[in-house]
Amino acid sequence: MAASNTTKKGGDGGGGGPAIGIDLGTTYSCVAVRRRYRSEAITNDQGNRITPSCVAFTAADRFVGDAAENQAALNPTNTIFEVKRLIGRRFSDKSVQEDIKLWPFKVIAGRDDRPTIVVRHEGKEKQFVPEEISAMVLSKLRDAAVAYLGEPVTDAVITVPVYFNNAQREATLDAATIAGLNVMRIINEPSAASLAYGLDKMPPASGGAGRMVLIFDLGGGTLDVSLLNIGRPGNNVNSGDNGSSFEFEVKAVAGDTHLGGADFDNAMVKHYINEFIRKHDVAEESIRSNQKAIRRLRSACERAKRMLSSMAQTTIEVDSLHQGIDFRVTITRSRFEELNKDLFGKCMVAMENCLRDAKVDKGSVDDVVLVGGSTRIPKVQKMLSEFFDGKELCRSINPDEAVACGAAIQASVLCGGTDDKRLVDMLLRDVTPLSLGIEAEDDSMSCIMSVVIPRNTAIPTKKVAEGFTTRYDNQISVTCKVYEGESASIKDNNLLGEFDLCGILQAPRGVPRLDVTFDIDANGVLNVSAEDKDTGQKNSITISNRSGRLNKEEIERMALEAERYKMNRIKQLQIEPVQGN
Numbered sequence: 001m002a003a004s005n006t007t008k009k010g011g012d013g014g015g016g017g018p019a020i021g022i023d024l025g026t027t028y029s030c031v032a033v034r035r036r037y038r039s040e041a042i043t044n045d046q047g048n049r050i051t052p053s054c055v056a057f058t059a060a061d062r063f064v065g066d067a068a069e070n071q072a073a074l075n076p077t078n079t080i081f082e083v084k085r086l087i088g089r090r091f092s093d094k095s096v097q098e099d100i101k102l103w104p105f106k107v108i109a110g111r112d113d114r115p116t117i118v119v120r121h122e123g124k125e126k127q128f129v130p131e132e133i134s135a136m137v138l139s140k141l142r143d144a145a146v147a148y149l150g151e152p153v154t155d156a157v158i159t160v161p162v163y164f165n166n167a168q169r170e171a172t173l174d175a176a177t178i179a180g181l182n183v184m185r186i187i188n189e190p191s192a193a194s195l196a197y198g199l200d201k202m203p204p205a206s207g208g209a210g211r212m213v214l215i216f217d218l219g220g221g222t223l224d225v226s227l228l229n230i231g232r233p234g235n236n237v238n239s240g241d242n243g244s245s246f247e248f249e250v251k252a253v254a255g256d257t258h259l260g261g262a263d264f265d266n267a268m269v270k271h272y273i274n275e276f277i278r279k280h281d282v283a284e285e286s287i288r289s290n291q292k293a294i295r296r297l298r299s300a301c302e303r304a305k306r307m308l309s310s311m312a313q314t315t316i317e318v319d320s321l322h323q324g325i326d327f328r329v330t331i332t333r334s335r336f337e338e339l340n341k342d343l344f345g346k347c348m349v350a351m352e353n354c355l356r357d358a359k360v361d362k363g364s365v366d367d368v369v370l371v372g373g374s375t376r377i378p379k380v381q382k383m384l385s386e387f388f389d390g391k392e393l394c395r396s397i398n399p400d401e402a403v404a405c406g407a408a409i410q411a412s413v414l415c416g417g418t419d420d421k422r423l424v425d426m427l428l429r430d431v432t433p434l435s436l437g438i439e440a441e442d443d444s445m446s447c448i449m450s451v452v453i454p455r456n457t458a459i460p461t462k463k464v465a466e467g468f469t470t471r472y473d474n475q476i477s478v479t480c481k482v483y484e485g486e487s488a489s490i491k492d493n494n495l496l497g498e499f500d501l502c503g504i505l506q507a508p509r510g511v512p513r514l515d516v517t518f519d520i521d522a523n524g525v526l527n528v529s530a531e532d533k534d535t536g537q538k539n540s541i542t543i544s545n546r547s548g549r550l551n552k553e554e555i556e557r558m559a560l561e562a563e564r565y566k567m568n569r570i571k572q573l574q575i576e577p578v579q580g581n
Contacts, residue, residue, distance in 0.1 A: 019155040019184060019415040020145050021192070021407025024134065024172065026084040026221025026260060028373070029053045030404035031141040033149065034412040039196065039405035041398070044144045050400050051144070053220075054081045055136045057121035062565070064140040076104035076295040078119045082262055083137075084221055086130040087175065088168030091115040095258050102266055104291035131171050131550060132558050135178035139562060142181060156181045157411040159403050161222040162188040162253040162433045165484060165494050166543070174550045178558045184414045190215035190226030191430055192406030193371040194248055197397050198230040199409065199422060211366040212251075216351065217403070218380060219372035221260040223347060225354040227251045227365070246422065249429045252358035252456040254350045259343060261305070261374040267339050268301040269294065272316065272329065280325055293322045308333045309376045337379045344379055348387065357456045362388055369394045371402045431456045436526065438516055439481040439490050441471060449483045449490050452518045460522045468514040468530075470504065477502040480516065480530050482543065496543045501530040503537035 021039075023030045028050040032041045041049040046066045056068035056079040063071065072079040082099070089096050091109040100107050110116030110129065117128045138158075145153045158181075160172055169186055176183045193215050210231020217224040229249045273294075277284050287293060300316045307314040313332040321327040337344065355362060368384055370393055375381065385393055397405075413423050433455055440450040452465045470478060478501050485493025504512050513533040520526050529540035550558075 017152045017154060018149060019157065019408075019411035020142075020153055021404050021409070021411050022138065022141055022156050022158045023189065023192070023401075023404035023407060024084065024138065024141075024158055024160075024175075025053055025219055025403075026082055027053055027262060028220060028400065029137055029141055030401055031145050032401065032404040032408040033145065034405075034408040039408045041401040041404060042141075042145050042148045044140070045147070051137070051140060052081070053084065053134075053137050054079065055083075055133050056080070057119045057126070059121075059123060062121070062136070064136050073292065073296050073299060076291040078105065078121070079295075080105055080117055080119070080128075080133050082221060083117070083130045083133040085258065086115045086117075087134055088130075088165070088171035089115060102269070102294075104295050129550070131175040131178060132562075134172070134175035135558065135562060138176055138179035138181060139566070142179060154180070154182050155184050155411065155415060157185050157187060157192075157407040157414065158183055159189045159192045159407050160186055161255060161257050162190060162224045162226060163222075163255045163257045165434060166496050167494065168257075171550075174555055177555050178562055180559065180563070184411060187407065187410055187428070188224065188226065188250075188253065188430060188433070189219075189222075189403045190217045190224045190253070190371065191228070191248065191250060191428060192404075192410065193217055193369065193397070193402040194226065194228050194230065195406035195409045195428065196402040197367075197369050197394070197406075198228075198248060210247075212360065212364050213367045213369060214351070214354070214365050215369050215371055216375060216384060217255075217371040218347065218374040218377075219260050220374065221262050222255065222257050223259040223350055224253070224255040225351050226253045227354050227358045227360060246425060247427045247429060250431045250458070251360060252354050253431060253433045254354035254357065255433075256346060256350055259346055259350075260372075261302075263343055264305055264336075264340050264374070264377070265298055265302045267343065268305070268316075268331075268336070269298050271339055272297060272301070272327070275329070276321065276325075276327055282323060282325075287322045290322055293318075297321060297327070304331055305336065305377075308336050309378060333378065340379075344383060347380065348383055351384075351387070365391075367394050369397065371397070371399050373400055375399050429458060430524075431458050432461075432520060432524075434484045434494075435486055436482070436484050436496075436518055436520075438465070438468070438528075439483065440468065447490050448488050449485065449493050452516065453520070455486065459520045459524065462517065462519040465516045465518070466513075468516055469510050470507070470512050470514075471509055473509050474506040475509065475512075476504050476506060478504065478514065478530070480528065480539075480541075482526075482528050482541070496526070497528075497541050499528075499530075499539050499541040501532065501537060501539045503535055504532050505535050 018033055021032045030041055030050050032039050043049050044051045051065040052069040054068040056063040056071055085099055090113045092113055096115055106118040107115050108118055119126055142153055173183055210229045213228050213230055215226045232246055296318050300318050304314050304316045313330055316329050316331055318327045368388055413426055435451045435455045436453040437449040437451040439447055442448050453463055479498055481498040482496045483490055483493040484496055487493050515531050517529045526543040531538045
């Protein structure tokens with residue numbers, strides 16, 4: 001759904017054990033739990049609090065996380081990463097086609113234009129949809145939580161980028177189901193980060209103005225900007241609240257689901273491939289098809305990017321990159337910034353859009369909070385500080401762990417398992433990040449999306465759109481098609497669902513009066529209804545998040561396969577008894 005809070009049917013907890021928060025990231029993921037008045041990021045089996053969102057297949061085994069990343073250079077075509085850029089998308093999407101050019105692993109068009117990943121595993125070719133790969137990462141995180149907490153874990157709050165559309169959110173829910181998780185709620189990543197940051201910023205119940213906080217979340221693959229007011233609604237004299245509750249009210253969101261640290265890496269890889277071709281006069285096709293060389297260069301560029309956060313210059317060095325030729329180049333911070341100037345510009349455009357949509361002046365922003373590993377890039381920090389006239393940026397929360405810790409706070413609230421009195425009356429009021437509307441015709445008879453609920457509308461909300469009518473004389477039914485997106489043309493937007501309104505009184509075109517009502521509840525479930533004002537005929541559709549891109553049978557099959565693999569691995573790792581004793 002387009003709304004930013006969604007819930008799975010039956011998602012009220014009750015699965016047993018503590019509820020966890022999961023940040024399912026493009027490049028790295030994190031799992032956290034809240035207990036004893038604090039949120040804790042959980043360490044994995046390697047002792048790290050963040051886990052690479054990476055899955056690798058070999059002839060006899062499957063690796064997830066650090067182990068997968070460590071063997072990527074030797075096994076590039078069977079090591080899957082950045083799958084978050086595929087989940088919920090179509091194979092024919094422009095962004096998918098661009099990414100495929102840069103990935104060493106194979107992606108093909110599956111059923112219903114679904115991107116499908118092809119690997120060699122156990123001596124044969126196998127195909128996986130993105131939900132399955134994400135489920136493997138989620139299972140790894142859940143297993144880490146079980147080991148850390150010493151008890152079963154089922155319930156979780158999972159975060160997604162603010163601009164994830166309906167299909168991407170549904171696909172994330174499907175991945176969690178395959179992994180055996182009960183998703184209590186999906187929340188937006190910056191909203192989760194705001195919980196981690198704002199819990200200790202509560203004004204006293206007796207008074208104190210709220211704080212306007214801008215969350216700038218630049219991760220491995222996505223950019224999310226969210227402006228929130230953190231305060232007590234009862235402090236407003238016009239509010240009916242008594243001031244006891246504590247509210248995180250999202251004013252506006254903006255972002256880009258295809259902008260993050262991986263894109264900075266890609267810009268460097270593209271540049272230095274061209275440099276290598278020019279300098280050594282090698283055939284372009286030969287090096288671009290050398291997947292091991294591309295993977296090794298990508299890793300070297302990523303290391304250089306990290307080094308440039310603390311150094312003015314560093315060296316990118318790859319022995320025997322291609323055809324036995326060594327590659328070595330010095331890159332300065334200023335050169336890195338020049339290669340990525342367009343991407344840095346997009347970051348600022350998103351932030352400006354967020355403030356504009358919220359109708360808030362930059363001088364009214366009290367705190368600018370940095371979230372996501374890519375906010376460590378000095379250029380990002382410099383741009384933000386200069387935009388806000390030298391304001392000191394907030395670095396008080398761990399940028400890698402904040403989203404997961406915030407999700408853990410929300411999980412604690414939803415399961416009612418908190419002793420922290422601050423959380424008892426906590427409210428998170430989010431917005432719908434994408435406009436919602438219905439298909440209509442303009443004066444030129446072209447099909448357009450008539451917006452009913454504009455983006456950044458606070459939810460829950462209910463709006464009635466009047467003025468719809470028939471296209472033809474004596475038309476007795478109409479088809480109502482519901483879309484989400486920001487384009488005026490329906491072909492560039494996402495179709496959420498459709499239904500027919502029948503029994504319309506026969507009349508010349510344009511005479512019948514049809515009202516369409518959009519109703520979004522606090523969990524982000526959208527109900528759309530249409531009514532003929534002359535006959536009283538009605539029909540409606542509920543667009544929830546369990547319609548799913550995968551059908552029930554597919555999800556059950558994948559979940560069984562995941563459980564079967566897990567049991568086989570447990571048997572394989574058991575120590576055989578010593579013979580003859």
